[in-house]
Amino acid sequence: MAQQVILSGMQPTGSLHLGNYEGALKNWISLQDDYEMYCCIVDWHSLTSLYDKTEVLKDQIFQMAVDYVAAGLDPEKCAIFVQSQVKEHAELHLLLSMVVPTPWLERVPSYKEKSKSLGLDSYGFLGYPLLQAADILLYRANFVPVGKDQLPHIELTREIARRFNGLYGEVFPEPQDKLTKFAAVPGTDGNRMSKSYGNHICLSDTPEETANKISKMFTDPQKLRKGDPGRPEICPVFTLHQIYSSKEEIEKIDRDCRSGALGCVADKKHLAENINKALAPIRARAAELRANPDTVWDILRDGARKAGEKAGETMQMVREAMRLMQ
Numbered sequence: 001m002a003q004q005v006i007l008s009g010m011q012p013t014g015s016l017h018l019g020n021y022e023g024a025l026k027n028w029i030s031l032q033d034d035y036e037m038y039c040c041i042v043d044w045h046s047l048t049s050l051y052d053k054t055e056v057l058k059d060q061i062f063q064m065a066v067d068y069v070a071a072g073l074d075p076e077k078c079a080i081f082v083q084s085q086v087k088e089h090a091e092l093h094l095l096l097s098m099v100v101p102t103p104w105l106e107r108v109p110s111y112k113e114k115s116k117s118l119g120l121d122s123y124g125f126l127g128y129p130l131l132q133a134a135d136i137l138l139y140r141a142n143f144v145p146v147g148k149d150q151l152p153h154i155e156l157t158r159e160i161a162r163r164f165n166g167l168y169g170e171v172f173p174e175p176q177d178k179l180t181k182f183a184a185v186p187g188t189d190g191n192r193m194s195k196s197y198g199n200h201i202c203l204s205d206t207p208e209e210t211a212n213k214i215s216k217m218f219t220d221p222q223k224l225r226k227g228d229p230g231r232p233e234i235c236p237v238f239t240l241h242q243i244y245s246s247k248e249e250i251e252k253i254d255r256d257c258r259s260g261a262l263g264c265v266a267d268k269k270h271l272a273e274n275i276n277k278a279l280a281p282i283r284a285r286a287a288e289l290r291a292n293p294d295t296v297w298d299i300l301r302d303g304a305r306k307a308g309e310k311a312g313e314t315m316q317m318v319r320e321a322m323r324l325m326q
C-alpha cells in the first residue's frame with residue numbers, strides 16, 4: 001500500500017526555540033520514516049502580519065531551515081520547502097476561495113481574536129485558514145501534526161474538502177489531526193514559551209546565553225534563598241528539568257528543593273548544563289550549515305521540486321474535476 005501523506009507547516013520565525021523543537025519538530029522527525037512527508041515553511045502566511053517588514057523573511061526562512069536539518073529532519077526522507085516556491089499553493093487557494101462561504105472564515109476563532117487584538121483587517125488575513133487548507137489539500141494529506149490551537153483550522157479544512165468533493169467529485173481525502181502529545185514548554189517567565197513573549201531559549205543561542213537566560217528564570221516566589229522549602233510543581237525550572245534531566249536527577253531535585261537543601265542558583269546551573277549538553281550536537285550541525293549556506297538553499301530548492309511534483313499532480317486532478325483548462 002502507498003504510504004500515507006503528512007503535511008506540516010510552520011511560519012518562518014527564524015531560529016527555533018525549545019517550545020517549537022519539543023512541541024512540534026521532534027514529532028515531525030519521528031514521523032518522517034513512516035510517511036510521505038512534506039514540511040512547509042509558510043512564508044505567505046507570515047505576510048498576514050509581516051507585510052510591512054518583509055526584509056526579515058529571507059533570513060528567518062534560512063535560520064529555520066538550518067534548525068530543521070540540524071535537529072534531524074532528513075531532506076532525503078521528507079521534502080523541506082518554502083510555500084512561495086510552489087506556486088500551486090496560490091492557485092488552489094484561489095480556486096477554493098470560490099466555493100468557501102465567507103462566514104466559514106469569519107467564525108474561525110483565531111480570526112475573531114487576532115483581527116481585534118492585532119488590528120489585522122486585510123482580505124489575506126481573513127483567508128489565512130483557507131490558505132492553510134490549500135497547503136494541506138494540495139498534497140492530499142491524510143494527517144497534519146499540530147497543536148491544539150490549530151484544531152479549528154483542520155476541522156475547517158475537512159469541511160472545505162467535503163464541499164469540494166461534493167461539488168466536483170472525490171479529489172481530496174479528509175485530513176486528520178495528529179495532536180502532539182508533549183506538554184507545553186514553559187518560557188523563562190513561566191508562561192508558554194513564545195517569541196512574542198520574549199521568554200524563549202533558542203536552539204541557536206550560545207551555551208552562555210542559555211545559562212544566562214536560565215539564571216534569570218522565574219521560580220517559586222516563596223523560595224527566596226537556599227534553605228527555604230520550594231514547590232517544584234509550580235516552578236518552570238523544574239518543568240524543564242523534566243524534559244532535559246534524567247529520572248534520578250529529577251527525583252533528587254524534587255526532594256532537595258522541597259527540603260530546602262537545594263538552592264535555585266545551583267539548580268539553574270544544573271539545568272543549563274543539561275540543556276546545553278542536549279543541544280550540543282544540534283548546535284554543532286547548525287554551525288556547519290550556517291557556514292555553508294548554499295547547502296541549505298539547495299535543500300530548499302530540492303524540497304520545492306519534490307513538493308512541486310505532488311502539487312502539480314493534485315492541481316491536474318483539481319482542474320480536471322472543475323472542468324478548467326489544463
Ligand code: TRP
Binds near residue numbers: 008011045135
Ligand atoms: N497556522 C499554522 C500555525 O500557526 C501554520 C500553518 C500554515 C500550518 N499552513 C499549515 C500548519 C498547514 C499545519 C499545516 O502554526
